[in-house]
Every structure is written in C-alpha cells, then in structure tokens.
Amino acid sequence: MADRPPLLEVDGLAKVYRGARSGSTEAIADLSLTADRGEFVVLVGPSGCGKTTLLRCLSGLDRPSAGTIRLAGAPLDGPHPSLAVVFQEYTRSLFPWLSVRRNVELGLHRIGRGERGARVDDALGHVGLTEFADHYPWQLSGGMQQRVAIARAIAARPLFLLMDEPFASVDAQTRAQLESMVLDLWRELGWTVVLVTHDIDEAIFMGDRVLVLSRRPSRIVRSVTIELDRPRDQIETHARPEFQRYRKEILGLIGVAG
Amino acid sequence: MTARAGSLGGVGAAGRGAGIHRTWARGLVGVGMIAAALAAWEVIGRGGHVAFLAPFSTAARGAWQIVSGPALASDVLPSIARAAAGFALGGLTGIGAGLVLGYFQGVDPWLRPVLEFLRATPVPAVLPVALLAFGAGSATRVGLIALGAFWPVLLNAMDGARAVDRGYVDAARAARVGRLAILGRVIWPASLPQMFAGLRIALGVSLIMMVISEMVSSTSGLGFLVLQAQRSYAFGDMYAGVLVLGTVGGVFTLLFTLVEHRVLAWYDGQKGIRRG
Numbered sequence: 273m274a275d276r277p278p279l280l281e282v283d284g285l286a287k288v289y290r291g292a293r294s295g296s297t298e299a300i301a302d303l304s305l306t307a308d309r310g311e312f313v314v315l316v317g318p319s320g321c322g323k324t325t326l327l328r329c330l331s332g333l334d335r336p337s338a339g340t341i342r343l344a345g346a347p348l349d350g351p352h353p354s355l356a357v358v359f360q361e362y363t364r365s366l367f368p369w370l371s372v373r374r375n376v377e378l379g380l381h382r383i384g385r386g387e388r389g390a391r392v393d394d395a396l397g398h399v400g401l402t403e404f405a406d407h408y409p410w411q412l413s414g415g416m417q418q419r420v421a422i423a424r425a426i427a428a429r430p431l432f433l434l435m436d437e438p439f440a441s442v443d444a445q446t447r448a449q450l451e452s453m454v455l456d457l458w459r460e461l462g463w464t465v466v467l468v469t470h471d472i473d474e475a476i477f478m479g480d481r482v483l484v485l486s487r488r489p490s491r492i493v494r495s496v497t498i499e500l501d502r503p504r505d506q507i508e509t510h511a512r513p514e515f516q517r518y519r520k521e522i523l524g525l526i527g528v529a530g
Numbered sequence: 531m532t533a534r535a536g537s538l539g540g541v542g543a544a545g546r547g548a549g550i551h552r553t554w555a556r557g558l559v560g561v562g563m564i565a566a567a568l569a570a571w572e573v574i575g576r577g578g579h580v581a582f583l584a585p586f587s588t589a590a591r592g593a594w595q596i597v598s599g600p601a602l603a604s605d606v607l608p609s610i611a612r613a614a615a616g617f618a619l620g621g622l623t624g625i626g627a628g629l630v631l632g633y634f635q636g637v638d639p640w641l642r643p644v645l646e647f648l649r650a651t652p653v654p655a656v657l658p659v660a661l662l663a664f665g666a667g668s669a670t671r672v673g674l675i676a677l678g679a680f681w682p683v684l685l686n687a688m689d690g691a692r693a694v695d696r697g698y699v700d701a702a703r704a705a706r707v708g709r710l711a712i713l714g715r716v717i718w719p720a721s722l723p724q725m726f727a728g729l730r731i732a733l734g735v736s737l738i739m740m741v742i743s744e745m746v747s748s749t750s751g752l753g754f755l756v757l758q759a760q761r762s763y764a765f766g767d768m769y770a771g772v773l774v775l776g777t778v779g780g781v782f783t784l785l786f787t788l789v790e791h792r793v794l795a796w797y798d799g800q801k802g803i804r805r806g
Contacts, residue, residue: 353706355704356705359701363697367716367719369797379707
C-alpha cells in the first residue's frame with residue numbers, strides 16, 4: 273500500500289483564460305497537490321480565487337494551460353470513468369425534463385438495463401430518496417435536489433469524487449445534514465474526495481487535510497492536516513478546542529493570502 | 531396546531547373553489563363574447579347598410595355546405611393536407627437545422643450571412659418564381675408553406691440550442707456523455723420550450739401561406755374558393771370560405787396547444803405556468 277502512488281497528483285498546474293477583449297486572466301499559477309487513496313481533501317480560499325477553475329481542470333472539463341494532472345498514475349485527458357462530480361448549483365446540473373431516476377442514471381448509458389436499475393435503486397437508497405424516484409427534481413426541496421445530484425455520483429461508482437461548493441445553495445440546517453451524510457458515504461464507499469468550499473468551518477469539519485488557496489492567480493499557501501477524531505459530529509467536533517485552533521490558523525492564512 | 535392545519539386546509543379549499551369558479555366564468559365570458567360578435571355580424575349583415583356584407587346565418591349555411599358537400603374532398607381536405615404537410619416539413623427541417631447550427635457554433639460564421647439574407651426575403655415573393663420553376667402543383671405549394679414555416683422554427687431552435695445552460699452540458703460531459711449524444715439528450719430537450727414558440731409562429735405562417743398559395747394560379751383549395759366566390763359576386767360563399775378557414779385555424783391551434791401542453795409539462799411544472 274505504501275508504495276502505491278497517490279490517487280490524484282497535480283503538478284505545476286496553470287490555467288490562463290484568453291478573453292475576447294480584455295486580454296488574458298491568469299486563474300491558477302503553478303499549483304501542485306496530491307490526494308491519497310481514501311483521503312478527504314478540502315480546498316478553501318477567498319471568493320474569486322480560481323477554485324472553480326481548478327475543479328473544472330481536475331474534472332477534465334477544462335484543459336490546463338500548463339502542468340499535469342494524473343489520476344491513478346495515468347494522465348487525465350478528459351472526463352474519466354472513475355471520477356464523478358457534484359456541482360454547486362443543482363438546478364443547473366439536474367435536468368428538469370427527467371425524473372429523479374432518469375437523472376441519477378445519466379452516466380450509466382454504457383451499462384445494461386438491469387444493472388442500471390439496481391445501481392439507481394442502491395444510490396437513491398443511500399441518500400434516502402427511494403420513494404421519490406418518479407418525481408421531477410423541481411418538485412423537491414433544494415436539499416433533496418442536491419441529494420439527487422449526490423445519488424448520481426454514487427451510481428457512477430467512482431474512485432474519486434469532486435465536489436464544488438456542494439452545500440452553498442441550501443439552508444444551514446440542511447447543510448449540516450448533507451455534510452454528515454457525505455462523510456458517512458465517504459467512509460462507507462471508500463471514495464477519495466476533493467471538496468472545494470469558501471466555508472472554513474465546513475473545511476475543518478470534513479477534511480483530513482485543508483489546502484489553503486491564495487487569491488488569483490491561485491497557489492496553495494499551506495496544507496493543514498486536521499487531526500480531529502472520526503466519526504465527526506456536528507455538535508461535538510465543532511465544540512472542540514482544536515477546532516477553534518484550526519479555524520484561527522486557516523483564517524490567518526487566508527488573511528495573509530489576501 | 532390542529533386549528534392551524536384546519537385553517538390552512540380551509541384556505542386551500544377556498545382557493546381551489548375560486549379557481550374553478552374563475553375558469554367557469556372565463557369560459558362563459560368567452561362564449562358570450564363570440565356570440566355577441568356573431569349577433570352583431572348578423573344584425574349589421576341583415577341591415578344591408580354595409581356593401582357586400584352577408585349576414586352570419588348566410589355565411590354559416592354556406593360554410594356547412596362547403597364542409598358537407600363535394601367541396602370537402604375537393605377543397606377543404608386538400609388545403610388542410612397541404613398546410614399540415616408544409617408545417618411538418620418546415621418544422622422538422624427547421625428543428626434539425628436549428629439544433630445543429632445552434633450547437634456546433636463553428637458553422638455559424640459561414641452560414642449566418644446567407645441565412646440572414648434568405649430570411650429577409652418574404653416567402654410570398656418567391657411564390658410566382660416557384661410556380662414557374664416547379665409548376666402549379668400541390669408539391670410546389672407544400673414547399674412554399676414549408677419554407678414559410680421553416681424560418682421561425684430555425685431561428686428559435688438555433689437560439690434555444692445556443693442558450694442551453696452550460697451547467698447541463700457540463701453535467702453531461704462529466705458523466706461522459708458523448709458530444710453527439712449531448713445534442714439528443716441535453717440540447718434537444720432543453721430547447722423544446724423555445725422550439726415550441728417557433729412552431730407556434732410557424733403554424734400561423736403555414737395557414738397564411740396555404741391561403742396565399744391557393745390564390746395564385748390555382749383550381750382548388752379554400753383560398754381558391756374564397757377568391758372564386760368574390761370574383762363571381764357570391765358574397766355569401768366568400769364569407770362562408772372565410773368562416774371555414776377561421777375554424778380550421780382554430781382547430782389547428784387547439785391541437786397544437788394540446789400537444790405543447792403534453793410535451794412541455796415538465797417546463798410548465800418547473801416554472802409554475804398554468805396554460806389555459
């Protein structure tokens with residue numbers, strides 16, 4: 273196990289957007305990171321720091337301008353079968369013309385019908401939406417819609433899950449529930465997760481490691497290892513003195529970075 | 531808690547009751563207005579003060595003769611068939627071309643100027659040319675109706691395909707849906723609402739083109755019937771033809787609305803739209 277390479281290796285990544293009129297924007301500059309198998313890595317940084325750009329590169333949706341991304345040792349050159357993405361805005365990632373069931377099976381078109389149905393049932397069971405399979409996404413609450421998006425990721429059976437501010441569009445209580453649910457799923461399904469957020473508390477609560485990003489062009493300022501016991505609890509974990517220490521440290525780093 | 535639930539239920543029931551009442555009243559008002567307009571037509575027509583105006587009863591009798599006599603097979607049904615065929619042909623090619631042009635935006639600079647020029651040419655102006663080039667048969671008329679129907683569908687499908695939320699496409703790409711499959715699985719359904727807006731315009735254009743095409747070097751059809759009646763001073767028959775045309779248009783629109791309602795149920799549900 274020890275000599276296996278990290279699942280995700282990003283080396284010297286840069287992304288420059290060429291604008292039509294206003295010249296070019298350097299979103300990411302020389303960014304390197306790794307994520308080990310089964311690790312929960314959280315990227316946190318000030319708003320507009322290129323988090324989403326980074327995630328688009330990691331998911332294979334955008335090509336980096338420079339640097340390499342390797343997944344399980346092989347260079348990433350587009351969306352990958354062992355990689356799933358949960359986007360920030362569920363209203364833009366779930367299709368309103370499809371039922372919940374048909375939304376969840378989006379990535380399963382290469383799989384036989386029987387297996388597909390079983391996977392969707394299993395995924396909906398994991399997020400507690402079995403009885404909503406035939407509803408349309410817009411008939412559900414925001415939190416439930418994001419659970420449909422998570423079920424879509426579960427059904428794809430990925431090794432590696434990317435999440436872009438997945439809880440930013442729901443209320444605080446739902447957010448806490450979803451955070452705990454994702455941690456449970458992570459433990460149960462053995463995912464490697466890279467989650468992007470602007471919320472420092474969320475980063476500490478969820479991550480094994482928190483990578484603090486600088487302002488544009490984005491670099492990694494520091495990697496903070498979070499040594500809080502698991503399973504983590506919304507009330508217990510947040511109340512621990514170490515939690516406050518991490519919070520202060522990361523706030524300071526973001527301040528310095530800004 | 532119980533009292534609260536009870537009062538909420540009461541509000542809901544009252545709201546529903548008011549809704550039914552309103553639908554009822556609206557229907558009644560609509561029918562009443564049509565009846566009043568027809569009655570006014572009847573009275574003014576009988577008065578004989580307006581030149582060439584036949585009363586509604588004469589027009590209605592003539593219309594009944596058209597749809598129950600030999601004219602049904604020789605004029606009404608061929609007209610309807612031509613309009614339907616032209617609408618279908620123009621609509622389908624417009625949807626196909628619009629989706630492809632809107633999705634594969636690389637072709638836009640090549641085709642856009644040609645399209646803009648062709649679109650600016652009024653289709654009725656092409657009619658004499660087409661009759662000379664392709665003959666005065668049904669196929670030419672269907673082709674002209676299709677051409678008229680094509681433009682609004684093409685432009686709406688193009689805009690619809692272009693404006694599809696990038697989030698949908700990203701989600702599909704991340705799930706490794708291929709580029710061509712995205713056209714069918716994302717772009718097509720996501721642009722349906724706007725395509726229907728184009729189809730609705732195309733439906734009206736189809737009926738207009740049907741009538742116009744039948745008024746030039748034609749020997750059958752509803753447009754021909756109306757023109758023929760006018761030329762032979764049979765004003766009752768002229769109004770009868772107009773009445774049949776109006777009814778055909780109304781039935782087309784009704785059928786279209788039923789299909790639209792079914793196909794766009796998800797869209798109406800999502801946006802909270804209630805179609806009448």
